[in-house]
Amino acid sequence: MLSVLDVKAQRWFVPILSPGRALPLQRSISPTVYPELVDFLRLDFKEPFGNKDAMASASKIEWTDQTWNPVTGCTKISPGCKYCYAEILAGRLQRMGAPGYENGFGLTLLPQRLDAPLKRRKPTVWFVNSMSDLFHEKVPFEFTDAIFETIKATPHHRYQLLTKRPERMEGYFKDRVAPPNAWLGTSVENRKHGVPRIAVLQRIASHVRFLSVEPLLEDIGFLDLTGISWVIVGGESGPRARPMKAEWARSVRDQCARAGVAFFFKQWGTYGDDGIRRIKRANGRKLDGCTYDHMPA
Numbered sequence: 001m002l003s004v005l006d007v008k009a010q011r012w013f014v015p016i017l018s019p020g021r022a023l024p025l026q027r028s029i030s031p032t033v034y035p036e037l038v039d040f041l042r043l044d045f046k047e048p049f050g051n052k053d054a055m056a057s058a059s060k061i062e063w064t065d066q067t068w069n070p071v072t073g074c075t076k077i078s079p080g081c082k083y084c085y086a087e088i089l090a091g092r093l094q095r096m097g098a099p100g101y102e103n104g105f106g107l108t109l110l111p112q113r114l115d116a117p118l119k120r121r122k123p124t125v126w127f128v129n130s131m132s133d134l135f136h137e138k139v140p141f142e143f144t145d146a147i148f149e150t151i152k153a154t155p156h157h158r159y160q161l162l163t164k165r166p167e168r169m170e171g172y173f174k175d176r177v178a179p180p181n182a183w184l185g186t187s188v189e190n191r192k193h194g195v196p197r198i199a200v201l202q203r204i205a206s207h208v209r210f211l212s213v214e215p216l217l218e219d220i221g222f223l224d225l226t227g228i229s230w231v232i233v234g235g236e237s238g239p240r241a242r243p244m245k246a247e248w249a250r251s252v253r254d255q256c257a258r259a260g261v262a263f264f265f266k267q268w269g270t271y272g273d274d275g276i277r278r279i280k281r282a283n284g285r286k287l288d289g290c291t292y293d294h295m296p297a
Helices: 004-009 035-049 085-095 142-155 166-172 195-202 246-259
Strands: 066-068 125-128 157-162 182-187 206-214 230-234 262-267
Touching: 085 262, 157 166, 157 206, 166 195, 182 195, 195 206, 230 246, 246 262
Parallel strands: 066 125, 125 157, 157 182, 182 206, 206 230, 230 262
Antiparallel strands: none
16 A cells, blocks of 8 residues: 555646636636635635645535545546536636646546645545545555545544545445545436446445435435435536436435435535526525435434
């Protein structure tokens, strides 16, 4: 297994933007339309410049505190990827000359970011690779080992690892043990591609397993929630967003209630519960008049 220093010694570095170069944040992305993108851009802009608390800005993703991106870029494998917000942001960052995005949305390993959580003493929930998929086929397991070295070295933090490739996650943990502060999750956007991922996740030993049912693209029917601790549901946002129907979200919520699983309703997205298109923030986060912010115990 490679240590962080071993990995940094490899030639996986990406050139870093010179300190002091300003990025036109307000002119590039509207915070009312893409608040998550503004958040990610701020984190990635500050991160390489040696700021003592480089990733301390509160994340606008409702179910996490911070994002940590030692890998950026990905490839699309299912309908949930069709209008990927990370791809949109990566393209903007590339055009602006931001560090870490010289390849746009091409998969890029960034070992200079491996130790970011080590610098933060306050217990924090980290969403790992909001701009990629840690279990993408092009991410070497040696690099994943280095990421988990940081996770194990910071037991005061919790880490959320979400993938659309649970089969590769399962392969990784075949001869490794997930640390107790690592939450393992998979995306479930529809019946054909998303629901089968649940069974794969259930085979992986983990203190917390979770599902991100976002964007919810259809009624996904009955869910076997055995061994699942947490379910997030949300509609799609963005200029090409596909609407989510209220009955689809209710079905998941009610199944979680019956199974005793924590339920988190993240957002309606671009379309509200009435099917009308609005700015995401105007549609809010309430399902049947209630806010669901439940987290795993």
